[in-house]
Amino acid sequence: MQTTKVTCVICPVGCTIEVDHEKIDGKETVIEVRNNKCPRGYKYASAEVINPERVLTSTVRLVGGSAARLSVKSEKPVPKTSLFDCMKEIRRVSVASPVRMGDVIIKNVAGTGVDIIATHNG
Amino acid sequence: MKMNVDVAVIGGGPAGLAAAIECRKNGVENILVIERDRQLGGILNQCIHPGFGLHVFGEELTGPEYAQRYINMLAETDIKTLTDTMVLSLSPERVIRAVNTVFGVVEIHAKAVVLAMGCRERTRGMLRIPGTRPSGIYTAGTAQRLVNIEGLMPGKNTVILGSGDIGLIMARRMTLEGAKVSGVYEIMPKSGGLKRNIVQCLNDFGIPLHLSRTAVEIHGRERIEGITVASVDENLSPIKGTEEYVECDTLLLSVGLIPENELSRGAGIIIDPKTKGPVCETGFETSVPGIFACGNVFKVYDLVDNVTKDSILAGRSAAEYVKNITA
Numbered sequence: 173m174q175t176t177k178v179t180c181v182i183c184p185v186g187c188t189i190e191v192d193h194e195k196i197d198g199k200e201t202v203i204e205v206r207n208n209k210c211p212r213g214y215k216y217a218s219a220e221v222i223n224p225e226r227v228l229t230s231t232v233r234l235v236g237g238s239a240a241r242l243s244v245k246s247e248k249p250v251p252k253t254s255l256f257d258c259m260k261e262i263r264r265v266s267v268a269s270p271v272r273m274g275d276v277i278i279k280n281v282a283g284t285g286v287d288i289i290a291t292h293n294g
Numbered sequence: 295m296k297m298n299v300d301v302a303v304i305g306g307g308p309a310g311l312a313a314a315i316e317c318r319k320n321g322v323e324n325i326l327v328i329e330r331d332r333q334l335g336g337i338l339n340q341c342i343h344p345g346f347g348l349h350v351f352g353e354e355l356t357g358p359e360y361a362q363r364y365i366n367m368l369a370e371t372d373i374k375t376l377t378d379t380m381v382l383s384l385s386p387e388r389v390i391r392a393v394n395t396v397f398g399v400v401e402i403h404a405k406a407v408v409l410a411m412g413c414r415e416r417t418r419g420m421l422r423i424p425g426t427r428p429s430g431i432y433t434a435g436t437a438q439r440l441v442n443i444e445g446l447m448p449g450k451n452t453v454i455l456g457s458g459d460i461g462l463i464m465a466r467r468m469t470l471e472g473a474k475v476s477g478v479y480e481i482m483p484k485s486g487g488l489k490r491n492i493v494q495c496l497n498d499f500g501i502p503l504h505l506s507r508t509a510v511e512i513h514g515r516e517r518i519e520g521i522t523v524a525s526v527d528e529n530l531s532p533i534k535g536t537e538e539y540v541e542c543d544t545l546l547l548s549v550g551l552i553p554e555n556e557l558s559r560g561a562g563i564i565i566d567p568k569t570k571g572p573v574c575e576t577g578f579e580t581s582v583p584g585i586f587a588c589g590n591v592f593k594v595y596d597l598v599d600n601v602t603k604d605s606i607l608a609g610r611s612a613a614e615y616v617k618n619i620t621a
Binding site for chain 2: 179180181182183184186226227228229230231233238239240241243244245252255256259273291292293
């Protein structure tokens with residue numbers, strides 16, 4: 173069994189969470205999670221040792237809006253290893269105003285199964 | 295043009311919006327929010343990263359989402375707004391002079407005023423780094439605005455001086471947009487930013503954080519070409535022999551924030567030399583009766599959620615003040 177210390181990035185508190193994990197039948201498995209102050213921390217720390225994920229935020233080109241860019245985010249966390257592939261797709265996108273907060277801008281970004289959505293009206 | 299209002303709120307960021315909405319909830323009818331930018335929301339609009347709203351909304355939002363929620367709440371009220379409008383002065387009698395391209399000079403007489411102008415970043419001039427004065431040196435927040443609002447990249451090969459949160463956030467943002475960020479240099483032995491930002495903005499992308507190390511010279515004639523960095527001793531003085539040349543075409547400064555109180559000073563409001571914000575009574579009333587302050591103009595906050603909470607109290611006090619003088 174292995175113990176990994178994870179700094180939680182979910183909120184500004186930044187808990188240092190300990191995760192006991194080991195490979196069972198070739199699969200990394202979480203045994204115990206300690207020192208998390210909330211359930212979000214439990215979820216984050218477990219994912220961090222098995223498959224680290226991040227919410228990706230960026231902007232896309234906005235045509236006809238009051239600003240040149242529209243802020244967007246991945247609706248759910250995407251695998252950390254896919255961040256730059258997601259950025260490649262995001263960079264190519266241009267949307268026309270009007271857009272409402274929550275509108276889907278890219279479906280299934282970089283094959284992650286996660287959508288990119290607007291985080292502001294534009 | 296001349297206007298008479300019950301409460302005038304200077305600044306349409308999270309502090310001003312929360313204060314204005316709270317005034318309305320407490321029965322004030324004639325409220326005006328004055329904002330110098332084209333849109334409401336303040337600095338949140340360029341803080342596109344997540345991490346806001348866990349306390350106020352119970353969920354994790356990005357800056358623009360947090361702003362949009364308050365903009366939507368405001369839109370449901372009859373609170374008036376003047377955007378793209380710059381306030382030039384405020385008198386102790388609560389007369390505001392502002393200017394915009396539609397009405398020219400506007401004179402606003404208010405029964406109460408809420409100051410919500412936010413803060414500014416410390417600049418290179420305040421750090422007194424020796425060397426040339428080339429282009430390519432930005433505060434982290436200016437770079438953030440260029441990238442996230444204007445869609446412009448400040449440069450390709452970046453060094454970040456100071457490890458405040460905006461600097462760390464911009465290290466990640468510039469990397470995701472294809473720039474190289476070769477390192478973050480922090481004069482103090484500890485980072486000024488949140489631990490989670492060290493992890494998700496630097497460690498995730500292999501960007502080194504150099505502690506007790508700072509810039510001692512800037513090089514380049516037209517455009518910045520590099521900086522000399524050196525380690526510092528416990529008095530923060532550079533140690534001879536530890537200098538190293540670091541090549542870059544962009545230098546971002548993330549070295550602290552100062553409340554923006556030019557208008558407050560003009561109104562004769564007493565400023566606390568330590569917080570650089572107005573000295574306030576309970577209820578966020580400044581030393582000038584009828585003028586209240588909230589958000590980063592009062593003191594620099596770590597969390598927007600706390601700005602909102604305090605601004606609600608300031609809005610309530612302003613409403614109370616108006617009620618008492620009209621009763």
